[in-house]
Amino acid sequence: MQNQEDQAYMKNFDSSNLLFFLYQHRKTLIVVSLAAALVSAVVSLMIQEKYLSSVVLFPAASNSISKSLMTEDVTGKQDINAFGEEEEAEQLLQILNSDEISGRIRAKYQLMKHYGIDPDDQYALTETLKEYEDNVTFKRTEFNSVRIDVMDHSADTAAMIANDIAALLDTVRTRMQHDRAKQGLRIIEQEYQDMLKYMRQIDDSLTGIRAKGLTDFEVEVEQLTKAYYEAVAQGKTSVVKKLEEKLAIFSEYGSAYLTLTEAREFEQEQLSLLRAKYEETKADASESLTTKFVVNRAWPSEKKAYPIRWLIVVVSTFSAFLLTILAIIALENVKRFRNAEEK
Numbered sequence: 001m002q003n004q005e006d007q008a009y010m011k012n013f014d015s016s017n018l019l020f021f022l023y024q025h026r027k028t029l030i031v032v033s034l035a036a037a038l039v040s041a042v043v044s045l046m047i048q049e050k051y052l053s054s055v056v057l058f059p060a061a062s063n064s065i066s067k068s069l070m071t072e073d074v075t076g077k078q079d080i081n082a083f084g085e086e087e088e089a090e091q092l093l094q095i096l097n098s099d100e101i102s103g104r105i106r107a108k109y110q111l112m113k114h115y116g117i118d119p120d121d122q123y124a125l126t127e128t129l130k131e132y133e134d135n136v137t138f139k140r141t142e143f144n145s146v147r148i149d150v151m152d153h154s155a156d157t158a159a160m161i162a163n164d165i166a167a168l169l170d171t172v173r174t175r176m177q178h179d180r181a182k183q184g185l186r187i188i189e190q191e192y193q194d195m196l197k198y199m200r201q202i203d204d205s206l207t208g209i210r211a212k213g214l215t216d217f218e219v220e221v222e223q224l225t226k227a228y229y230e231a232v233a234q235g236k237t238s239v240v241k242k243l244e245e246k247l248a249i250f251s252e253y254g255s256a257y258l259t260l261t262e263a264r265e266f267e268q269e270q271l272s273l274l275r276a277k278y279e280e281t282k283a284d285a286s287e288s289l290t291t292k293f294v295v296n297r298a299w300p301s302e303k304k305a306y307p308i309r310w311l312i313v314v315v316s317t318f319s320a321f322l323l324t325i326l327a328i329i330a331l332e333n334v335k336r337f338r339n340a341e342e343k
Contacts, residue, residue: 021329028324029324036316036317036319050158051153053152055165059088105165111131135151150162162298188281199267
C-alpha cells in the first residue's frame with residue numbers, strides 16, 4: 001500500500017521541489033559526494049606542492065647617466081630618485097616577458113630537467129616554456145609597482161629565480177640602451193673628429209696669414225692707416241712705401257682673415273656643444289643607473305602556496321553533488337517522456 005502511494009506521489013513529483021527531491025535521492029547523493037571527496041582528497045595529496053616567492057619593485061623614471069646627472073639644462077634634467085609612471089612600468093613588463101630573461105633563467109637553473117621534462121621529447125622546449133609561464137608571472141599593481149611571482153616545488157629555488165629575474169631586468173635594459181647609445185656614439189664621434197679636422201684647417205690658414213704680419217686686423221689696419229697718412233703729410237717717401245706694402249698685404253688677406261676668425265669662433269662654440277654631447281653619449285654607452293627601486297626582495301616561503309587541498313576537496317565534492325542532481329533530473333525526465341509515449 002505504502003509503495004503504491006509512493007509511486008503515485010513520485011508520478012506527480014515536480015523536480016522543482018528541491019528539498020523533497022534531495023530527500024528522495026539522499027542515498028545516491030551522499031554516496032557520490034563521499035566518493036568524490038575521497039577521490040579528490042587522494043588526488044590532492046598526489047599533487048606536487050609549490051612555494052611562492054615574490055619581488056615587488058617600482059620603475060625608475062630614467063636610468064640614463066646623461067639625463068640624470070650630466071644635462072646642464074634644468075628643464076631637461078630628470079631626478080635620479082624619481083619613480084617612473086605607467087609607461088615605465090609597462091616597459092618593465094615587456095622586458096620581464098622577453099625571451100632573453102626567460103632563456104637565461106632556463107639555462108641557469110636547467111629548468112627542463114628541473115621540471116622533469118624529457119629533453120628528447122619532440123616538444124620539450126615548448127613544454128618547458130609553458131611550465132615556465134605557468135610558474136613565473138608578472139603584473140602591474142594598482143600602485144604602479146611591478147610584482148614578480150615565482151612558484152616552484154623548492155622554496156629556495158623559487159626565491160632565487162625571482163631575485164635573479166629582478167637582477168636581469170637591469171642587465172637586459174642596460175644592454176638594450178648601450179647598444180643604441182654605442183651607435184649614437186659612433187656618429188657623434190665621427191662628427192666630432194670631422195669638426196676637429198676642420199678647426200685645424202682654419203688654424204693652419206690663420207697661421208699662414210699671421211706669418212705675413214697680420215695678427216690683429218682691426219687694430220693693426222687702424223694703426224697702419226694712421227701712420228700712412230702721417231708719413232704722407234710729412235713727405236717720408238720711404239716710410240710711405242713700406243706702409244703701402246703692408247697695407248697691400250692687409251688688403252689682400254684682410255677679408256680672408258676676418259672670415260676665418262669669425263668661422264673659428266662659431267666652430268669653436270659648436271665644438272664645445274658637440275663635445276658635451278659626446279661626453280653624455282659616451283657615459284650612456286658605458287655606464288648606467290639602476291632601472292628599478294626594489295621594495296621587497298624574494299625570500300624562501302615557509303608555507304606552500306599550492307595546492308590548497310581543502311579547496312580542491314570542497315570544489316570537487318560540490319561539483320559532483322551538482323552533477324549528480326543534474327543527472328538524476330535528466331534520467332527522470334527521460335523516464336517521463338517514455339511513459340508519456342507509451343500511454
